[in-house]
Amino acid sequence: xxxxxxxxxxxxxxxxxxxxxxxxxxxxxxxxxxxxxxxxxxxxxxxxxxxxxxxxxxxxxxxxxxxxxxxxxxxxxxxxxxxxxxxxxxxxxxxxxxxxxxxxxxxxxxxxxxxxxxxxxxxxxxxxxxxxxxxxxxxxxxxxxxxxxxxxxxxxxxxxxxxxxxxxxxxxxxxxxxxxxxxxxxxxxxxxxxxx
Amino acid sequence: xxxxxxxxxxxxxxxxxxxxxxxxxxxxxxxxxxxxxxxxxxxxxxxxxxxxxxxxxxxxxxxxxxxxxxxxxxxxxxxxxxxxxxxxxxxxxxxxxxxxxxxxxxxxxxxxxxxxxxxxxxxxxxxxxxxxxxxxxxxxxxxxxxxxxxxxxxxxxxxxxxxxxxxxxxxxxxxxxxxxxxxxxxxxx
Amino acid sequence: xxxxxxxxxxxxxxxxxxxxxxxxxxxxxxxxxxxxxxxxxxxxxxxxxxxxxxxxxxxxxxxxxxxxxxxxxxxxxxxxxxxxxxxxxxxxxxxxxxxxxxxxxxxxxxxxxxxxxxxxxxxxxxxxxxxxxxxxxxxxxxxxxxxxxxxxxxxxxxxxxxxxxxxxxxxxxxxxxxxxxxxxxxxxxxxxxxxxxxxxxxxx
Numbered sequence: 001x002x003x004x005x006x007x008x009x010x011x012x013x014x015x016x017x018x019x020x021x022x023x024x025x026x027x028x029x030x031x032x033x034x035x036x037x038x039x040x041x042x043x044x045x046x047x048x049x050x051x052x053x054x055x056x057x058x059x060x061x062x063x064x065x066x067x068x069x070x071x072x073x074x075x076x077x078x079x080x081x082x083x084x085x086x087x088x089x090x091x092x093x094x095x096x097x098x099x100x101x102x103x104x105x106x107x108x109x110x111x112x113x114x115x116x117x118x119x120x121x122x123x124x125x126x127x128x129x130x131x132x133x134x135x136x137x138x139x140x141x142x143x144x145x146x147x148x149x150x151x152x153x154x155x156x157x158x159x160x161x162x163x164x165x166x167x168x169x170x171x172x173x174x175x176x177x178x179x180x181x182x183x184x185x186x187x188x189x190x191x192x193x194x195x196x
Numbered sequence: 197x198x199x200x201x202x203x204x205x206x207x208x209x210x211x212x213x214x215x216x217x218x219x220x221x222x223x224x225x226x227x228x229x230x231x232x233x234x235x236x237x238x239x240x241x242x243x244x245x246x247x248x249x250x251x252x253x254x255x256x257x258x259x260x261x262x263x264x265x266x267x268x269x270x271x272x273x274x275x276x277x278x279x280x281x282x283x284x285x286x287x288x289x290x291x292x293x294x295x296x297x298x299x300x301x302x303x304x305x306x307x308x309x310x311x312x313x314x315x316x317x318x319x320x321x322x323x324x325x326x327x328x329x330x331x332x333x334x335x336x337x338x339x340x341x342x343x344x345x346x347x348x349x350x351x352x353x354x355x356x357x358x359x360x361x362x363x364x365x366x367x368x369x370x371x372x373x374x375x376x377x378x379x380x381x382x383x384x385x
Numbered sequence: 386x387x388x389x390x391x392x393x394x395x396x397x398x399x400x401x402x403x404x405x406x407x408x409x410x411x412x413x414x415x416x417x418x419x420x421x422x423x424x425x426x427x428x429x430x431x432x433x434x435x436x437x438x439x440x441x442x443x444x445x446x447x448x449x450x451x452x453x454x455x456x457x458x459x460x461x462x463x464x465x466x467x468x469x470x471x472x473x474x475x476x477x478x479x480x481x482x483x484x485x486x487x488x489x490x491x492x493x494x495x496x497x498x499x500x501x502x503x504x505x506x507x508x509x510x511x512x513x514x515x516x517x518x519x520x521x522x523x524x525x526x527x528x529x530x531x532x533x534x535x536x537x538x539x540x541x542x543x544x545x546x547x548x549x550x551x552x553x554x555x556x557x558x559x560x561x562x563x564x565x566x567x568x569x570x571x572x573x574x575x576x577x578x579x580x581x582x583x584x585x586x587x588x589x
Contacts, residue, residue, distance in 0.1 A: 023417045024418075026417065027414070027497065076462055080461060115496075126488065172581065179570035179571040183567040186566070203455050206459065207455055211462060217470070221470050225476065225477035
């Protein structure tokens, strides 16, 4: 993994796209990419929580877990922190920002079990990122998620009207469409010498 | 009816048991994990410089370098690590050289050890026929045949082949001096 | 509840009728990411099975002691304990496999299969039934991973479990696509279409 913030962003955004190259966060991807509206709401929620989670877990890991020699509690701590963070954000938005809540509120509970969020926090630790690099990485990953899910929602809205064999309707054709889109993203492999 | 106190109590007990169990697992496996890492390195060192009995790591160089000794404590050669950039990322390579400046073997990290080349193309740098042609070669042979050297390139993976070959040559030029001196100390200074 | 045929169905329905990956469409990420070779796929399946069966057992044992209102945090702690154990055990005893599975081992903690089974089944049933249910779901999950791994390795690299399985002409120009993400998506799409065709509407 590069150390330069610009390269980290590019690597997270395109080259190692979280959905199509890393295969993370696929459940919400296929679940909500049926229409453009839900895709926008979901991507906003993911981007927001991903950044928050990256910061909070980075501080917890470096300020509490490492000095206390408790790194083996990483998995348990991170998942609990993210779950409570999501709850907290949901309550906060519902009380203070009604418009924002109506746009992405219903997607927040779904995010707790979104493996993309947890994966970003783990990878920040595995790659030994500092706070700035971790932020850029979370930002790039979240935007990469948004890019693909929105592209894909536009594609699926048109698929609904296409004459498709009955057995292939719904999930199967979505998978095959994802296969073709990820083939396009495969073209980014090796860009600037970046890879997983 | 379960009270608030019981809820907190249950949560604390579960957390405690989990933490104790995990710290036990952690302390048992950590020893094994460390041992595994050093053993894996040693096995690879032995593979590229078979005549050595014991290795000593030199820490004062940019990338890893080991000096190999035989049973009598005589220096038999060196092993150095290079990581030239391939198509998918760095190609970690260990190179062994004996005291006559000839290559005794090279080892290229497997996909499981972090190699990210294209399966079926760039990944073929790990094939025996490609690696073994480096054995017994000296600095001047280290070019692809099409560049006037003695190394056959892999079909459809010329870039990876050239990367590895050039990397080894550069490594030889950089670390060759460690072969000449009798003691490690005089070189580090 | 206690007659034999319904008990057996706890085990068998997870394998086909309620297959976690192909029917319920959960746990897709590890299924696609770690099924590059047969060995990796089965390794991932085994790691996930350990967590599914382990947490099912513990939760059904403690089900009368866990207060309903805070059951989810307690489930998560129990699950993440098992996940961390398998994480370190794989690192110590199967380092090569661990390097391939990577971040997907700790991510078993958010695999919906685990929390789903604990919440929907183990919290309400006895130890033996929960074991059967966990075993069934694990087998269903591992089966899909294994089959996908075998197909992808065979066509993508021309080998099976690392052993040469195809003639030279095939191995020189294998279907590399199968090893990459597009191949994984394509394969699971075809699986799902076949299921739609042969299992009628009951699964949709």
